[in-house]
Amino acid sequence: MRIGLYTLALLVFGLCSGAGAQVSEALAPAPGFDCAAAEKTVEHWICASPDLAQADGRLSEAYRIAQAKPDGHAALAALRGAQLRWLRQRNRCDDVACVAAAYAQRMRELQAANRRVQVLDGPGFAPVFSRTLPHINDTRGVWGIPLRRSQPAAFQVELYIDPADARPWRDGGPGVRMMCWPPDRREGYAARFEYATRSWGDAFRPAERAGQRGYILLRFVLGKDLPLNEDIVCNLALTEWLLDLPSQLHIVETRP
Secondary structure, eight states, X not given: OOOOHHHHHHHHHHHHHHHHHHHHHHHXXXXXXXXXXXXXXXXXXXXXXXXXXXXXXXXXXXXXXXXXSOOOHHHHHHHHHHHHHHHHHHHTOOSHHXXXXXXHHHHXXXXXXXXXXXXXXXXXXXXXXXXXXXXXXXXXXXXXEXXXXXXXXXXXXXXXXXXXXXXXXXXXXXXXXXXXXXXXXXXXXXXXXXXXXXXXXXXXXXXXXXXXXXXXXXXXXXXXXBOSSSOEEEEEEEEEXXXXXXXXXXXXXXXX
């Protein structure tokens, strides 16, 4: 069967139009909630506006990062309280301009909070574990970190790097993984307990201790994440880092 040039042109145009519609749909800004379940007037405004939908998606990501920061339970509770208060204020808006202004203000607040540098005590600093890492070319493992406590205790993993190694990252950044279990764990057998956690660059808390700049990578609690009155061994893996100069890794006991 022969197809005329006009018919062929229509078919090509139809295929291209369909593909273009699919790409446009895929690239359309989406808010951080399900528009099909939207109930409030403000939510319908957001779903109908690409700008507001994009603002909501960005704010949802900034809030997710803020929730992942290793700042402790009190800070997390305060963050949730502030977010709920903001949502109530946003929902009282009576026009789209008010909603846009609410998103802009809350985004500035979350970005400032996520960039905040936590200044830690320098004098009397006594980590429970320390290791100098000569360099990290993509991945570095730190094995056999011992822990044991009879009372609940919180710990944080801190990494301090040379200023010459400071490299800003985007879209996540490097990562860290930690796994803990009893030292008598046998391969192929279920351990009495096991704990695994991970984090990534955007969720690290910038920190400063005794003039050194670095990050709090992780936070965990014995008596909650791991059992008390047990010998514990932890392995740590730093992934996708590029540090040419020595850095200092510490595990520090802090407030539960």
